[in-house]
Amino acid sequence: MGELAAASKVHVMVSYWWSRGDSLANYQLGQILTRAAGVDEADITDSQSIDRALRIAVADPAVLAELDQWWQMVETRRAGNTTRNPGLGLERSIRYLTDRLDAVTVTPEALGECRRQVAAVDQTITGAKDLPELAHPDAEMLDLLARYREARSRVLALA
Template identity: 85%
Template sequence: MGELAAASEVHVMVSFWWSRGDGLANHQLGQILSRASGVDGVDITDPQSLDRALRIAVADPAVLAELEAWWQMVETRRAGNGTRNPGLGLDQSIRYLPDRLDADTVTPEALGECRRQVAAVDQTIISAKNLPELAHPDAEMLDLLGRYLEARSRVLALA
């Protein structure tokens, strides 16, 4: 594979695994990119900042090799499971359910929307059950899961 093709593949794979939301791995990526760019503080949460930093980083063969090792490590850590960190959208889902249920009138349509939301979140959690975020949850994830179970219970009680 040519250098340009290798750089392109690494850029795409790093972007993909970054987007899965693995906090520990993304912190490591931020350190690699900060060292590579010589700038302390690549904004690892901003897709455009990440893309700019990756374009610069993959031009250096040593950093390219480090980034390739990084995405392979993340892929192994996540057992090839490309499911996003469920905590990324869980807070939004939790807020959505009580907002709909606390409305003056809970219509059958609103209840149906809440049931679909619960089913979607349940499926996300099930598909992510072996990921580091759920296999070894931190206090924040435990809080999110507890709040979700409470909101989920409210929806199911209305069924």
């Protein structure tokens, strides 16, 4: 594989695995990119910042090799499971459910929307059950899951 093709593949794979939201792995990526891009700190929460830093980083063969190892390590750590960290969208889902359930009147349409949201979140959580975020949850994830459980229970109670 040519240098340009290798750099392109690593850029795409690192971007993809970054987007899965593995906090520990992304912290490590931030450290690599900060060193490589020559900036004070790469913003690992911003896709444009990651993309800019990656364009700079893959031009250096040593950093390219380190990034190639990084994405393979993340793929292994997550056992190839491509499910995003469920914690990334859980706050938004909880807010969506509670906003609709706290309305003066919960219409049948709103209840149907809530049921679909619960089904989607349940599927994401089930798909991520073996991932580090759920296998070894931190306090923030435990809080989000407890709040989701409450909102979910309210939806199911109205069924």
